[in-house]
């Protein structure tokens with residue numbers, strides 16, 4: 001999947017949608033709390049596509065997954081609360097049906113008026129969705145004449161509504177959200193303005209190794225934080241006490257550091273740390289510098305000096321990509337490092353892209369979500385894209401375009 005190829009995928013503007021039933025795969029996989037939508041970023045992100053289709057008189061069938069119901073109907077994962085929320089965000093009529101395939105759903109899709117929206121029940125209530133089952137895909141395809149994928153957050157999954165379904169629609173393309181995600185992320189790998197600084201955090205380096213490898217040829221600096229930094233510091237022979245790290249990745253990380261040196265990429269690791277007795281216990285903390293003894297304490301956040309240095313690096317960049325927290329940000333006392341990265345990225349006036357639920361949550365808490373160039377709705381998908389991997393949802397559409 002070359003990046004040039006991606007421009008061959010049809011966009012909404014290339015599709016004839018007037019009066020036709022358009023099956024739109026969205027990513028409404030949002031967090032719920034007490035039966036209410038706790039964060040509606042992903043729902044809001046689909047509104048431009050829905051409005052575009054409505055303005056052109058399309059009859060809109062909307063499909064999504066939510067959580068992991070494991071192939072059976074489970075009311076805890078119903079899309080009903082999402083539909084209630086969507087109704088508050090749009091003036092278009094929104095109907096909901098408690099299934100996603102079958103004759104009743106087909107009739108409901110046929111009955112849609114131009115500009116009307118029909119939201120289907122959770123696709124993962126059927127095992128065929130995650131199995132990429134062509135029969136399930138064929139059933140979905142009976143619900144529309146045109147297929148639009150606007151679910152960037154699900155594009156890295158070879159699931160029926162993202163992948164197999166494409167073969168059953170005569171006309172297919174991507175929605176406005178997917179188009180923007182692909183454009184922005186392509187710019188990061190294709191023509192990033194230098195200096196390009198990538199900030200990576202989170203628990204596991206193993207998840208992010210392919211991205212780091214692919215970014216090494218493109219970035220001038222890599223800033224590492226979070227538990228993943230302890231695998232690096234361990235590889236350098238430092239004491240990390242009881243900090244979370246991945247023993248089986250120490251060698252891979254040592255190799256990565258050698259590659260970074262060879263390529264002249266500045267790989268920054270924390271120079272100081274906030275330590276706690278346990279990752280969930282803020283009652284006792286202390287700050288140490290890298291190289292000092294951790295004892296039986298564990299690192300839970302980057303220290304203030306690291307935060308300051310990382311902010312300086314970010315301020316000098318003309319391209320920034322950030323994914324992953326700098327510490328156990330869920331505990332407010334351990335969130336300061338991540339918050340300072342959020343502030344530094346938001347203050348940079350150039351091209352700034354943030355991905356991953358944790359990083360976006362902190363940006364939002366700080367009221368800075370609209371201060372970055374692009375907040376990617378797909379954490380996993382954006383990492384796979386930046387790692388140079390083929391996203392099944394895009395590959396299927398590309399096949400169709402050729």
Ligand code: AMP
Pocket residue numbers: 201202203204207225226227228244279299300301324325326327328329330356358
């Ligand atoms: P990931 O899914 O790999 O991006 O990791 C996100 C998780 O990493 C968050 O839930 C953080 O609490 C956790 N995390 C970040 N830094 C640390 C740390 N120093 N120790 C333990 N967990 C951490």
